[in-house]
Amino acid sequence: MSSLPNLSSIKSNxxxxxxxxxxxxxxxxxxxxxxxxxxxxxxxxxxxxxxxxIESGDYITPVYHEKKRFAKPILYYWMVVSSFxxxxxxxxxxxxxxxxxxxxxIGLVFLLGRNLFDSRVGLFSSFILPTTYLHFQISRWSxxxxxxxxxxxxxxxxxxxxxxxxFKKNIYTYLFYISIGLGFMVKGxxxxxxxxxxxxxxxxxxxxxxxxxxxxxxxxxxxxLMIILPWFAAMFWMHGEEFKNHIIGNEIKNRLVHxxxxxxxxxxxxxxxxxxxxxxxxxxxLKQFGFLGPINITGIGLIDRMKGLWKNxxxxxxxxxxxxxxxxxxxxxxxxxxxxxxxxxxxxxxxxMLPCFPAVSILTAKMFADAEExxxxxxxxxxxxxxxxxxxxxxxxxxxxxxxxFIQGSTPSAxxxxxxxxxxxxxxxxxxxxxxxxxxxxxxxxxxxxxTFSSLSxxxxxxxxxxxxxxxxxxxxQENIREPIAIYKLGNHRARLGVLTGRTVVTLHSLQxxxxxxxxxxKKYLVIKKTDWENKFLxxxxxxxxxxxxxxxxxxxxxxxxxxxxxxxxxxxINSTETIYFMSNN
Numbered sequence: 110m111s112s113l114p115n116l117s118s119i120k121s122n123x124x125x126x127x128x129x130x131x132x133x134x135x136x137x138x139x140x141x142x143x144x145x146x147x148x149x150x151x152x153x154x155x156x157x158x159x160x161x162x163i164e165s166g167d168y169i170t171p172v173y174h175e176k177k178r179f180a181k182p183i184l185y186y187w188m189v190v191s192s193f194x195x196x197x198x199x200x201x202x203x204x205x206x207x208x209x210x211x212x213x214x215i216g217l218v219f220l221l222g223r224n225l226f227d228s229r230v231g232l233f234s235s236f237i238l239p240t241t242y243l244h245f246q247i248s249r250w251s252x253x254x255x256x257x258x259x260x261x262x263x264x265x266x267x268x269x270x271x272x273x274x275x276f277k278k279n280i281y282t283y284l285f286y287i288s289i290g291l292g293f294m295v296k297g298x299x300x301x302x303x304x305x306x307x308x309x310x311x312x313x314x315x316x317x318x319x320x321x322x323x324x325x326x327x328x329x330x331x332x333x334l335m336i337i338l339p340w341f342a343a344m345f346w347m348h349g350e351e352f353k354n355h356i357i358g359n360e361i362k363n364r365l366v367h368x369x370x371x372x373x374x375x376x377x378x379x380x381x382x383x384x385x386x387x388x389x390x391x392x393x394x395l396k397q398f399g400f401l402g403p404i405n406i407t408g409i410g411l412i413d414r415m416k417g418l419w420k421n422x423x424x425x426x427x428x429x430x431x432x433x434x435x436x437x438x439x440x441x442x443x444x445x446x447x448x449x450x451x452x453x454x455x456x457x458x459x460x461x462m463l464p465c466f467p468a469v470s471i472l473t474a475k476m477f478a479d480a481e482e483x484x485x486x487x488x489x490x491x492x493x494x495x496x497x498x499x500x501x502x503x504x505x506x507x508x509x510x511x512x513x514x515f516i517q518g519s520t521p522s523a524x525x526x527x528x529x530x531x532x533x534x535x536x537x538x539x540x541x542x543x544x545x546x547x548x549x550x551x552x553x554x555x556x557x558x559x560x561t562f563s564s565l566s567x568x569x570x571x572x573x574x575x576x577x578x579x580x581x582x583x584x585x586x587q588e589n590i591r592e593p594i595a596i597y598k599l600g601n602h603r604a605r606l607g608v609l610t611g612r613t614v615v616t617l618h619s620l621q622x623x624x625x626x627x628x629x630x631x632k633k634y635l636v637i638k639k640t641d642w643e644n645k646f647l648x649x650x651x652x653x654x655x656x657x658x659x660x661x662x663x664x665x666x667x668x669x670x671x672x673x674x675x676x677x678x679x680x681x682x683i684n685s686t687e688t689i690y691f692m693s694n695n
Contacts, residue, residue: 141567211248233474260292276323290336582609
């Protein structure tokens with residue numbers, strides 16, 4: 110691994126570019142941060158539980174829907190509570206910790222990329238990582254995943270420093286254990302498993318098993334236990350068997366023993382959620398293992414060609430394990446550790462793969478850096494193919510978004526900036542390919558993707574989704590309503606209202622359940638469609654407090670196909686809405 114990095118030794122232009130990019134990304138990540146959608150239902154856990162902590166004064170035991178929640182350790186709740194204290198109680202405040210960790214990861218992946226390879230790889234990886242869709246989106250959610258990913262990245266960076274220092278600087282090793290301990294207190298054992306499996310695999314592959322003794326595992330275990338035991342001991346002391354049964358049952362047994370079949374879902378996640386960068390990553394891997402290397406195939410048959418390819422692949426695979434290629438081994442082991450862990454775990458959540466995205470970004474950045482240094486860069490077909498595909502994707506999205514906004518009809522003119530950004534991005538990429546500078550596409554592509562994701566999350570998706578539940582949530586927050594709130598059917602709107610208010614919101618799935626909920630002298634609130642109210646509940650004494658509209662899902666029938674060619678008819682179908690009520694029983 111290359112020399113140890115520090116900010117003072119970084120070229121001033123790269124340092125300032127990195128700082129500017131981090132500020133730019135933070136602004137993009139926090140742009141209209143409180144908008145819904147997009148959102149994730151898990152945000153309810155941390156928004157509501159953190160608000161309950163502030164209201165009750167109990168900062169030790171998370172409570173969700175009036176029940177104790179032991180599913181995750183306490184650290185992320187404290188982060189959200191701290192944000193509420195500093196910035197006020199709001200969904201944007203609840204999401205700020207993730208945005209901060211998402212931004213800090215940019216600087217950290219730069220340092221790691223520079224440590225493993227060189228400053229150019231570090232700079233490229235710092236532009237690639239935050240513009241992968243999963244990293245960008247999870248940085249805008251109030252969930253544990255981005256904080257966990259940061260601490261895992263920090264732990265592996267500290268290991269890289271310790272490895273380069275020949276394990277003579279114990280401070281890096283001790284900080285490594287502090288990092289995984291903090292990660293554990295964010296989301297549990299995975300914060301230890303991913304770095305542990307990565308380091309274990311790396312030392313075995315590089316034939317440095319003797320280095321295990323240099324990791325000071327005994328002392329490290331003490332450090333980790335000092336971080337995690339106080340809260341767990343407090344929970345056991347306060348809640349006894351209830352806490353123990355949850356940890357042993359839900360968090361251990363139920364996660365390991367289930368009938369979910371094995372699948373390669375997470376391999377697809379690596380590809381889908383990193384487009385268009387994953388195209389470059391695939392070609393980087395193929396090139397690294399010799400599939401795209403030059404093979405002398407003139408005048409030989411198919412079988413001989415296949416033998417030549419196999420020989421070339423075998424040769425490159427052996428080179429990967431030679432002295433000096435430890436950085437590549439480290440990154441590949443990191444990715445494989447995540448894949449193996451979660452394929453074995455078999456619970457399919459795309460966000461679980463987030464911790465290995467820095468490794469993918471670094472390997473992709475390495476391809477671009479290598480292309481800069483070789484005069485044969487344009488003969489690397491994968492680089493040109495991926496660049497052209499990205500340009501065509503930008504052009505297609507520009508056309509579709511512009512057309513969609515035109516058909517929608519009432520779209521604010523400022524929203525047309527999005528298709529303009531995508532169009533400009535596609536033209537820049539085409540120009541770079543034509544001028545034989547495809548390797549320089551990292552910076553413009555990253556800027557286009559950051560602006561696109563920010564516009565989609567902050568403006569376009571919330572607008573086209575009619576801001577569901579926003580009006581009711583504002584009233585609930587302004588009036589500080591604490592009485593029971595329920596939604597009659599309406600699917601995931603319950604989660605949205607819960608995320609926007611931090612209040613307990615329940616779903617009523619049946620007519621009998623709704624009538625039972627309202628059959629009380631206690632003041633209660635109900636969100637319901639106008640049609641459901643008029644058809645089933647008119648005999649109930651309820652007062653309409655607020656009305657709003659939600660978009661009706663458009664379903665095209667066979668006889669509606671002609672509507673696709675009638676702008677007014679199509680616009681009417683797309684903009685169909687129905688009225689919803691926010692009501693109280695007295």
